[in-house]
Amino acid sequence: MDIEALNAEHGIDGIDGILHFTKGRGGLTMIEIANAQATALISPYAGQVLAYRPRDAEDDLLFVSERAYFAEGKAIKGGIPICWPWFGADPEAKGRPAHGFVRAWPWTVLATEALADGSTRVELGIADDADTRAIWPQYFNLLVDIHVGATLSVALSTLNAGDRPFSITQGLHAYFKVGDASRIRVKGLDGRSYIDKAVGAGDAVIRQVGQVAIEREVNRIYEDVPPLLSIVDPTLDRRIRIESEHSRTAVVWNPWVETAKAMDDLDDQDYRRFVCVETVNTASEVIEIPPGETYRLAARYGIEPL
Numbered sequence: 001m002d003i004e005a006l007n008a009e010h011g012i013d014g015i016d017g018i019l020h021f022t023k024g025r026g027g028l029t030m031i032e033i034a035n036a037q038a039t040a041l042i043s044p045y046a047g048q049v050l051a052y053r054p055r056d057a058e059d060d061l062l063f064v065s066e067r068a069y070f071a072e073g074k075a076i077k078g079g080i081p082i083c084w085p086w087f088g089a090d091p092e093a094k095g096r097p098a099h100g101f102v103r104a105w106p107w108t109v110l111a112t113e114a115l116a117d118g119s120t121r122v123e124l125g126i127a128d129d130a131d132t133r134a135i136w137p138q139y140f141n142l143l144v145d146i147h148v149g150a151t152l153s154v155a156l157s158t159l160n161a162g163d164r165p166f167s168i169t170q171g172l173h174a175y176f177k178v179g180d181a182s183r184i185r186v187k188g189l190d191g192r193s194y195i196d197k198a199v200g201a202g203d204a205v206i207r208q209v210g211q212v213a214i215e216r217e218v219n220r221i222y223e224d225v226p227p228l229l230s231i232v233d234p235t236l237d238r239r240i241r242i243e244s245e246h247s248r249t250a251v252v253w254n255p256w257v258e259t260a261k262a263m264d265d266l267d268d269q270d271y272r273r274f275v276c277v278e279t280v281n282t283a284s285e286v287i288e289i290p291p292g293e294t295y296r297l298a299a300r301y302g303i304e305p306l
C-alpha cells in the first residue's frame, strides 16, 4: 500500500492524537505518532519502534545508530528490533540470519486506534506465506501490538496456525539511549545466573553480585529474571523501567570498544551511547506452542526522574 492509501485507511487526525504515514530514511515507510502523552516513530518494515519520548521527557527512550542501515533486507540498528522465530544464531546452523528474519521483513498494518485515555495503538502483523515458509517451514500468525502513551508497551503474539507444535525463541531487543554507558547501572539481576557470551568468556555460567555495571564488553543471558528491571542513568538523570510478561530470560548487551569498531552500522563511540536490556525467551527458555495456541511476550517501558 502506498503512503496515501495507508493514511486514508489508517491515519488518525483528531483531538485525541495524530498518526501519519510518511516516507522516512532510505525511502522506508514510517509511522509518526503524536498524542497528548508522547511522540513515537515506528517502522512497519521490521515492526520496529524507533523513537519514543513522553511529553515530559527531555530525551528519547531509545537509541538509533546514525550509521544504521535503512534498506530492505537489512536490520535497523537501534530502537526495538524484534528477534523471531529464533533469538541469536540460527539454531539449525543453516546460514539463516542471526535473530531470525522478521526484523528485516515488511509487516502489514492491521489496525491503528486513538484510545479514550489519549494513547495510541498500532497493530502490525506477518502471516506465513511461501516466502516465510522457505526460511522457516511453519504456519503462523505473528502480531505486534504497540501502545504509545505515558509508557510504551510492545506485545508480540505468536499464533501457531498449523497442525503440529512448533518451538521458538524470541526477543524484544531494546536499544536504550544512555548518557554514558560506563556510568549506568542495571538493577534487578542481583543473585541471578548468567551465561557469559562476551568474546573469550566461553559461555561460562556466573552468578551476578549486585547491580550490573558496563566497564568492558557485556553480552550476557540472565536466567530466572524478575518481571521488573531498571536502568539507572546519572548522566541523563533518569531511570528506565522495563516490566516484562512471559519472559524469564534477559540479555544485557554493550559491545564496548572493539566490538563496536567491528560493526559497520555503529559509530566507534556509540558503545557509550546505549545499552541493550532485552526481554527475551532464550537459552533454557525455548517456547513450544501447540497448534491453535498463542504465546504472548510483552514489555512495558517507562521513564522516571532519579
Ligand SMILES: O=P(O)(O)OC[C@H]1O[C@H](O)[C@H](O)[C@@H](O)[C@@H]1O
Pocket (backbone or CB within 6 Å): 075, 077, 098, 099, 197, 219, 220, 251, 252, 253, 276, 278
Ligand atoms: O548486530 P545485531 O545482529 O543486531 O546483534 C547485536 C547483539 O545482539 C545481542 O544482544 C547479542 O547478545 C549480541 O551477541 C549481538 O551482537
